Amino acid sequence: MWSEKERQELDKILEKYPPDRKMSAVLPALYVVQRRKNYLTDDDIKDVAEALDVTVTHVHSVIGFYTLFRKEPTGKYMVQVCTDLPCALRGAEDFYHRLCERMEIGSHGGTTDDDLFTVEGVVCIAACDKAPCMQINLEFFESLTDDQIDEVIKRLRQGESLTAVAANY
Amino acid sequence: MSKVLDRHLIFRHRDIENIQNIDTYIKDDGYSALKKALKEMKPVDVTNEVKSAGLRGRGGAGFPAGVKWSFIPKDIFPKYVVVNADESEPGTFKDREIMEKNPHLLLEGIALCAYAVGASASYIYGRGEFLSTFRPLQQAIDDAYKHGFLGENILGSGFSLDIRLHLGAGAYICGEETALLNSLEGLMGQPRNRPPFPAVAGLYAKPTVINNVETLSGVPYIILNGIDAYRKYGTDRSPGTKIFSLSGRVNRPGNYELPLGTPLRHLVEECGGGVIDGKQVKGILPSGAASSIMGGDKLDTHLDYESMVEAGSMLGSGSVIILDETINGVWAAKKNIDFFRHESCGKCSPCREGTHWLKSVYTKIVDGHGTKQDVDMLGTIIGQMEGNCFCPLGEFVVPGVRTSLGLYMDEYLEMVAGNEEASQPQKDLIHTFF
């Protein structure tokens, strides 16, 4: 069910597109409902389908196509470390594996026991000159040392807001 | 700043602090091009000016922007300007800097384009990862509305324009313009058949101009200062400046705005401070993962559309990735194949299956189990992909593998040396497939 606040947000989104082109709002609408749990449930998907007059099947096909939508639970923070070629040329793969090991999730990514962090390697995020770089819930963290990322993780663990932490990097 | 450019045309924020602030931007002649166009020029004059200045698409294809605009039919409404901000090519990070640091330049460029083609609505399509990049951009849009540079009846001219932001959700293929349009319409971002071309039937089947962020950001300078001023930079056939995203094994990776035609060596050595630890350049990928790799001996090639083609590669989006002698050429090629495999949209089988097989074979070789036969197989696979893929993404895979095989064959052979040919050819690969 759409909350009052979400409904207002959706109305603002819909204003961007011609009235007979509501389907254009499918990606933005999915972002809104994905914020509820950090992943998409069947109910969320139905909400989007109904609000935009499209089929549930269509919404599923869209979700499957794009990497930023998830149907499985993840940690509260998605830590996405770029390991693509330009970053890998500057040591990003080792950085990523070391980070995973320090977070005790094996060396190839996964979710921490407290369900706070899901760490994964991703393709280029347009910060290749600032490797090693990553996004945490889509906020950029760039040119990081091991110590700096540990500090970021520590502050998030202590409950500081992501925006506050991101502002320092 | 580089020696050859005394004034940035696009990266004005590097000369002037706080230019993302609308007042600072206006003080630096910001929105003067728009004022000039609305007051003194007919829409067709704007198109002609951009055409004569020779501004070419900076997203990769290099198609002349003014010519693209002139394809838009006059008598069909509404028309759209769609900005391709889906910057996803590995090694490319220039559009992000423009949008974060000099957003009004882009907005002014969009307004000029919209005026030229008669569009009253524009969408900026950014990759989903640009959530934070879109914050300063949205701020800039709000400020531009407040100052009357966007919205109804701009500066009393009768011309109106709305600019809206739209975020994708993680798919490289959406940088292909028809896939981008599908994505913007709420579909899977798969490419469309052409014809019809977007100029005739693009967004919502209406005439649509699609230009890259950097391309549109080049327009205000041309309109304000004229063709000759613009053509002072660059070469005859590749006029103006271009932003090069330099990454990989150099001391100072980063974005550098240079006149087209600048030698690659200048970018790598002067701007980038040379290779880390003074090593030799082993390979150059001048247009991201989709590059034909150039050998280190090609450093004296000039960075313009024509010279790069002559040297066996292309200028593309200007994402220059440097490999040095510490890097294994096979590993580098495999990294790019991993990328393309991940990003293949699955629509056509040459790309979907081709990238799958390439990844399997590369993994086998890099893991130390490959044979000479596997190396040959790589050539066979790209031979079957070439010319058969539905869209450019699939075709992008071919040159990197081909040039990698050409330049680094010794390393391929070294990696497979001593491994027996499979008695039943490729059986192990077939297993990975099923």
Ligand code: FES
């Ligand atoms: S390759 Fe890592 S951000 Fe581009």
